[in-house]
Amino acid sequence: MISIQEEQEKIVEEFAILDGDQEMANFYIMELGQKLPEMDDSDRTEQNIVKGCQSKVWLISENNAGVIKYFADSNTAITKGLVSLLIRVLSNQTANDIVNADIYFPVKIGMSRFIGTQRSNGFASMIKQMKIEALAYSVITE
Amino acid sequence: MNEKELVKDLDIETIREQFPMLKEEINGRPIIYFDNAATTQKPLIVLRALEDYYYHQNANIHRGIHALAERATAAFEETRSKAQVFINAPEKEEIIFTKGTTEGINLVASTYGRKFIKEGDEIIISTMEHHSNIVPWQILCEEKGAHLKIIPINDRGEIMFDEYEKLLTERTKIVAVVYASNSLGTINHVKDIIAKAHEVGAVTLLDGAQSTAHLDINVQNLDVDFYTLSAHKMYGPTGVGVLYGKRELLENMPPYQGGGEMIKEISFSKTTYNDIPYKFEAGTPNIADVVGFKYAMDFMDDFGKKQIREHEDEVVKYATKEISKIDGVRIIGQAENKVSVLSFDVDGVHPFDIGQMLDARGVAVRTGHHCTQPLMDRFGIEGTTRASFAVYNTVEEVDVMLDGLKRIVSFMIQ
Numbered sequence: 001m002i003s004i005q006e007e008q009e010k011i012v013e014e015f016a017i018l019d020g021d022q023e024m025a026n027f028y029i030m031e032l033g034q035k036l037p038e039m040d041d042s043d044r045t046e047q048n049i050v051k052g053c054q055s056k057v058w059l060i061s062e063n064n065a066g067v068i069k070y071f072a073d074s075n076t077a078i079t080k081g082l083v084s085l086l087i088r089v090l091s092n093q094t095a096n097d098i099v100n101a102d103i104y105f106p107v108k109i110g111m112s113r114f115i116g117t118q119r120s121n122g123f124a125s126m127i128k129q130m131k132i133e134a135l136a137y138s139v140i141t142e
Numbered sequence: 143m144n145e146k147e148l149v150k151d152l153d154i155e156t157i158r159e160q161f162p163m164l165k166e167e168i169n170g171r172p173i174i175y176f177d178n179a180a181t182t183q184k185p186l187i188v189l190r191a192l193e194d195y196y197y198h199q200n201a202n203i204h205r206g207i208h209a210l211a212e213r214a215t216a217a218f219e220e221t222r223s224k225a226q227v228f229i230n231a232p233e234k235e236e237i238i239f240t241k242g243t244t245e246g247i248n249l250v251a252s253t254y255g256r257k258f259i260k261e262g263d264e265i266i267i268s269t270m271e272h273h274s275n276i277v278p279w280q281i282l283c284e285e286k287g288a289h290l291k292i293i294p295i296n297d298r299g300e301i302m303f304d305e306y307e308k309l310l311t312e313r314t315k316i317v318a319v320v321y322a323s324n325s326l327g328t329i330n331h332v333k334d335i336i337a338k339a340h341e342v343g344a345v346t347l348l349d350g351a352q353s354t355a356h357l358d359i360n361v362q363n364l365d366v367d368f369y370t371l372s373a374h375k376m377y378g379p380t381g382v383g384v385l386y387g388k389r390e391l392l393e394n395m396p397p398y399q400g401g402g403e404m405i406k407e408i409s410f411s412k413t414t415y416n417d418i419p420y421k422f423e424a425g426t427p428n429i430a431d432v433v434g435f436k437y438a439m440d441f442m443d444d445f446g447k448k449q450i451r452e453h454e455d456e457v458v459k460y461a462t463k464e465i466s467k468i469d470g471v472r473i474i475g476q477a478e479n480k481v482s483v484l485s486f487d488v489d490g491v492h493p494f495d496i497g498q499m500l501d502a503r504g505v506a507v508r509t510g511h512h513c514t515q516p517l518m519d520r521f522g523i524e525g526t527t528r529a530s531f532a533v534y535n536t537v538e539e540v541d542v543m544l545d546g547l548k549r550i551v552s553f554m555i556q
Contacts, residue, residue: 026502027553
């Protein structure tokens with residue numbers, strides 16, 4: 001299993017190729033979002049909406065013997081791409097590793113520059129929500 | 143000189159030279175500013191006036207006896223006289239300085255409304271109002287037990303006049319509508335709306351936030367009772383607006399806020415209020431920005447509203463024609479008579495994504511509900527992408543936006 005850090009390094013490499021071109025970066029993010037597995041309509045509920053995002057983001061998770069799997073969707077293409085990056089990094093990791101993860105790739109790829117402050121705040125809310133869910137599982141597991 | 147020659151005289155490059163902001167770069171590309179309905183950029187003449195005020199005129203106004211206070215007061219009052227002429231108000235005392243359109247509407251709702259609206263009275267607004275011409279009336283209605291009635295609009299985004307007439311009764315006390323819609327661009331037939339309201343004895347208020355920069359405003363010809371505007375949407379500084387009101391209405395209204403400037407005499411047992419306009423201008427006003435506002439009106443007068451409008455019209459008509467050729471684009475607001483606002487929806491593409499992709503190309507547009515949520519509900523959408531044009535925009539800039547839009551649309555539907 002690839003580690004949280006290894007996956008982040010892969011993302012940093014991918015974005016390095018785009019050489020800071022904001023338009024290309026956004027297209028790439030949307031492309032990644034399109035590859036995200038479809039979420040069931042029944043999971044797109046008010047309860048599963050991540051608070052603090054301007055776009056709608058639905059997030060659910062499941063715990064398979066301490067390994068957490070995330071599923072997400074959004075009503076906007078760029079945000080869907082952003083959450084897909086987080087799923088790459090955090091899904092299929094242990095609850096403990098997720099809670100303790102240092103998510104540094106957004107800073108390294110200069111994400112706030114091409115997604116702006118509002119979306120950056122929303123992105124931080126997604127990370128927080130994913131960690132909260134992992135924390136809840138880790139408490140249950142203990 | 144005939145009209146055509148006048149239009150030819152409007153040299154857009156020379157105009158652009160007067161806006162330092164237009165030399166900025168966003169993401170390494172020249173900025174293309176299409177968010178003028180939110181706020182316009184400011185010409186040098188305004189920026190220099192602001193600097194000049196703080197360098198050479200700054201003092202508190204009115205009560206001072208010293209030379210600087212005289213200078214500041216004169217400059218401040220000069221803007222009042224200019225605004226009077228700019229909207230053709232009969233008297234300069236009918237010009238009240240506010241923070242902006244929103245405050246103007248709130249002032250009327252909470253002073254005129256507080257005194258004259260009674261239980262069972264009716265206030266009429268339209269479906270296309272900005273939240274700032276909805277909420278003050280909702281608050282008033284709730285407080286007084288009055289009723290808010292809404293004029294419906296048709297699919298093109300125009301007020302349905304016959305439906306409006308049906309809403310008018312002897313209980314109608316206020317009719318408050320937008321002159322030009324910020325989301326749709328529709329220019330409403332306000333003169334007829336006002337005349338009909340007067341037939342039942344209602345007073346009228348126009349939200350002039352989007353109309354004043356584009357149309358010749360003549361409050362006497364419109365016979366409107368209250369007119370509100372924002373300086374920052376017409377090349378002026380932020381934080382300044384004007385409320386025009388007919389003298390006899392203003393004189394019968396209680397003060398808005400208590401404080402300095404608005405009193406004549408004060409003791410702990412009784413206070414008598416100052417005359418208009420000062421009765422409504424409690425506290426030290428936003429002097430510097432009021433002073434700067436005069437130069438924004440001078441700037442517009444230099445070119446003439448007619449020429450400004452014709453240029454903007456050319457840009458918005460070109461943009462409308464070309465954007466209609468893109469698959470999946472639906473224009474929201476197709477009224478016969480529009481200001482330079484182009485709101486659109488693209489099938490299957492969220493406005494936020496369009497806004498961000500255009501930003502990557504240095505194109506600033508606005509996305510979302512534009513503070514007109516009931517209007518978005520009317521069209522069954524969450525929001526739109528809105529490009530709004532000012533005198534300094536060009537068809538070449540529109541081409542850059544369209545090019546970016548085509549790329550995102552083809553990406554999304556591939």
